[in-house]
Amino acid sequence: MSARDEILGRIRTALGPDRAAPAEVRRDYRLTDDRSPDELLDVLTDRLEDYRATVVRCAPSEVAATVGSALRTALGEHSPADVVVAPGVPADRRPDGAVEDDGRPAVALAGYAATVTGVAVAIAETGTLVLDGSPLSGRRALSLLPDCLVCVVEAAQVVGSVPEGLARLDPLAPLTMISGPSATSDIELQRVEGVHGPRTLVVVLVA
Amino acid sequence: MTAVFLGIPTAPRGVGHLRGDLSFPDAARDSLRDGQLRANLGHATATIRGKRAAVVGEVPDWAELREAGRAIKAATMARLDEHLIALEEQVTARGGTVHWASDATEANEIVTRLVQATGTDEVVKVKSMATQEIGLNEALEAAGIAAHETDLAELIVQLGEDTPSHILVPAIHKNRAEIREIFLRTMPGVDPGLTDDPRKLAMAARAHLRERFLRARVAISGANFAVAETGTLAVVESEGNGRMCLTLPQTLITVMGIEKVVPTWRDLEVFLQLLPRSSTGERMNPYTSLWAGVTPGDGPQEFHLVLVDNGRTAVLADEVGREALHCIRCSACLNVCPVYERAGGHAYGSVYPGPIGAVLSPQLTGIEDNASLPYASSLCGACYDVCPVAIDIPSILVHLRAEHVEAQQHAGPEALAFRALSKAMSNPRLWRLAQKAAGLGRFLAWGRPTLPAALPPPASRWTRTRDLPTPPKETFTQAWAREHGG
Numbered sequence: 272m273s274a275r276d277e278i279l280g281r282i283r284t285a286l287g288p289d290r291a292a293p294a295e296v297r298r299d300y301r302l303t304d305d306r307s308p309d310e311l312l313d314v315l316t317d318r319l320e321d322y323r324a325t326v327v328r329c330a331p332s333e334v335a336a337t338v339g340s341a342l343r344t345a346l347g348e349h350s351p352a353d354v355v356v357a358p359g360v361p362a363d364r365r366p367d368g369a370v371e372d373d374g375r376p377a378v379a380l381a382g383y384a385a386t387v388t389g390v391a392v393a394i395a396e397t398g399t400l401v402l403d404g405s406p407l408s409g410r411r412a413l414s415l416l417p418d419c420l421v422c423v424v425e426a427a428q429v430v431g432s433v434p435e436g437l438a439r440l441d442p443l444a445p446l447t448m449i450s451g452p453s454a455t456s457d458i459e460l461q462r463v464e465g466v467h468g469p470r471t472l473v474v475v476l477v478a
Numbered sequence: 479m480t481a482v483f484l485g486i487p488t489a490p491r492g493v494g495h496l497r498g499d500l501s502f503p504d505a506a507r508d509s510l511r512d513g514q515l516r517a518n519l520g521h522a523t524a525t526i527r528g529k530r531a532a533v534v535g536e537v538p539d540w541a542e543l544r545e546a547g548r549a550i551k552a553a554t555m556a557r558l559d560e561h562l563i564a565l566e567e568q569v570t571a572r573g574g575t576v577h578w579a580s581d582a583t584e585a586n587e588i589v590t591r592l593v594q595a596t597g598t599d600e601v602v603k604v605k606s607m608a609t610q611e612i613g614l615n616e617a618l619e620a621a622g623i624a625a626h627e628t629d630l631a632e633l634i635v636q637l638g639e640d641t642p643s644h645i646l647v648p649a650i651h652k653n654r655a656e657i658r659e660i661f662l663r664t665m666p667g668v669d670p671g672l673t674d675d676p677r678k679l680a681m682a683a684r685a686h687l688r689e690r691f692l693r694a695r696v697a698i699s700g701a702n703f704a705v706a707e708t709g710t711l712a713v714v715e716s717e718g719n720g721r722m723c724l725t726l727p728q729t730l731i732t733v734m735g736i737e738k739v740v741p742t743w744r745d746l747e748v749f750l751q752l753l754p755r756s757s758t759g760e761r762m763n764p765y766t767s768l769w770a771g772v773t774p775g776d777g778p779q780e781f782h783l784v785l786v787d788n789g790r791t792a793v794l795a796d797e798v799g800r801e802a803l804h805c806i807r808c809s810a811c812l813n814v815c816p817v818y819e820r821a822g823g824h825a826y827g828s829v830y831p832g833p834i835g836a837v838l839s840p841q842l843t844g845i846e847d848n849a850s851l852p853y854a855s856s857l858c859g860a861c862y863d864v865c866p867v868a869i870d871i872p873s874i875l876v877h878l879r880a881e882h883v884e885a886q887q888h889a890g891p892e893a894l895a896f897r898a899l900s901k902a903m904s905n906p907r908l909w910r911l912a913q914k915a916a917g918l919g920r921f922l923a924w925g926r927p928t929l930p931a932a933l934p935p936p937a938s939r940w941t942r943t944r945d946l947p948t949p950p951k952e953t954f955t956q957a958w959a960r961e962h963g964g
């Protein structure tokens with residue numbers, strides 16, 4: 272007998288011949304968040320800053336300039352070619368001179384100082400950005416290897432709760448949920464930001 | 479119904495880490511002498527407890543989420559076979575390959591074979607309870623394959639040739655000076671001027687591992703959840719080492735206990751709220767990765783999912799005990815447990831320590847191999863209160879104790895003592911005699927508040943793990959008679 276048949280057989284034996292229908296799952300927890308869009312932006316900002324991410328707000332016309340100045344703050348003086356952007360980020364939102372991710376071997380991305388991407392959705396209550404592997408979010412290695420990550424979030428992409436956030440996502444896409452810079456508390460429980468992922472996270476909120 | 483009766487095998491002996499070398503009381507006595515360990519543990523558990531309480535307290539519908547989490551798990555177990563078949567179908571449809579392993583030995587063989595097929599002799603690993611349980615690192619090593627742990631705490635444990643002591647913070651028993659010493663001794667090319675500043679230590683680990691991540695061809699991970707209806711796998715983490723492993727290598731092998739499946743995508747909206755708040759006390763952990771099969775041009779192009787039984791179906795056969803399979807490994811129950819806080823994770827002998835370990839390990843191995851664990855609890859109930867999926871650990875403990883007592887052919891000294899006690903207590907004359915005899919204990923105590931631990935057997939079986947108070951000068955009834963003239 273194959274291990275598969277063996278295990279499935281054991282499960283059937285364990286559960287016995289007459290199985291009652293499992294009780295229905297009651298989803299009477301909060302499915303939506305009724306706070307106003309403005310309030311949600313404030314909550315998102317508060318949560319992200321609590322994780323020690325930097326949040327800057329700007330108008331749609333100021334995105335490229337805001338990203339550029341955020342990069343100067345994070346990296347100091349740098350070459351524009353140290354910055355790589357996800358292919359779906361519109362041209363008028365890219366910092367001058369940035370390189371587009373052209374699908375080179377993933378490990379080559381480690382040579383860049385910073386990445387600029389969009390997001391698929393942002394969840395205010397938990398301060399979470401979700402990237403979905405689309406051209407706008409970029410492939411997973413792009414938001415992982417360079418040490419500084421700048422994410423541009425549109426106000427319309429911000430939802431209140433986790434259930435609302437997951438409902439907007441495609442379960443078949445490669446998803447990365449990001450809540451602050453990478454961190455560890457493994458040494459005497461002291462929080463250290465930035466172990467393997469980007470040590471700096473900047474969120475540009477377009478509202 | 480028990481697994482033994484139904485002929486369902488438990489986790490085999492001689493492989494993996496579900497059994498300790500010592501019984502709980504013996505192992506605990508060693509760790510109780512380690513003042514450093516107790517201080518670290520006390521600090522760690524108190525800190526995480528406080529953080530958890532704060533972020534759970536701010537969720538108005540926590541009770542509803544917890545009940546939904548419990549109900550989803552119960553419904554999953556009731557149809558476990560169907561959900562696993564659906565999961566296999568979905569993962570396969572998206573370019574993954576599913577393997578089934580009925581125990582640790584089979585799982586290790588499958589993974590070893592898969593790694594060998596890629597032609598590499600080293601792999602990077604994300605912290606995973608399942609791979610520790612089956613002893614995968616040792617099996618790979620025996621096959622000449624080096625398995626590099628990449629979680630900072632696991633790295634500390636691995637480099638120090640130590641074993642983990644906590645599910646969430648496995649190196650909590652080591653302080654910064656000890657970690658610095660381990661890094662200096664074992665990391666090739668480390669800066670000899672390395673200080674014990676946690677930031678500096680973390681950066682040393684980052685530098686040490688980065689090159690490994692970039693050259694790795696095979697990664698091995700566990701999974702926190704697997705969605706049956708979509709084939710989506712989830713790994714929840716903080717440091718980004720998980721993302722490195724799940725993203726950069728060409729081949730990904732995920733090893734998962736069969737109980738980790740959840741039926742629907744929507745179920746994650748419950749667990750992704752319950753887990754981070756209960757575990758690290760954060761509103762959300764820094765990184766959660768979700769993937770279904772293989773995505774062309776993004777991440778590993780070869781994906782294997784290994785589904786492991788290793789005693790889980792035996793647990794499923796016990797209608798009371800099966801609730802232990804609902805565990806989402808948040809470790810909240812460890813952090814509130816007065817026994818764990820003092821004895822530490824190593825005393826439990828298994829990779830699953832604390833209250834959940836006390837109910838899960840003996841069921842996975844069969845009670846005879848972990849007989850002391852169901853007694854490693856004061857039944858205070860704190861674990862049940864914090865459990866995000868409402869596992870009634872105290873009731874399972876009592877259930878397992880009963881099973882253990884039943885399994886014993888001969889009455890032990892404890893059973894004999896209680897039998898004698900019950901006889902004495904049902905007869906007033908015998909009871910008064912017994913009370914007089916207890917007064918003799920005062921001679922042994924020599925004025926100290928407790929009796930010496932070195933009572934002769936069989937009484938020593940009781941006193942070696944308990945402080946027995948010195949009996950009072952007179953009993954309540956004697957005092958009453960003296961003062962009121964009885």
Ligand code: SF4
Pocket residue numbers: 756804805806807808809810811812834861864865866867868869
């Ligand atoms: S038993 Fe409950 S509290 Fe303990 S680790 Fe599992 S899920 Fe968490």
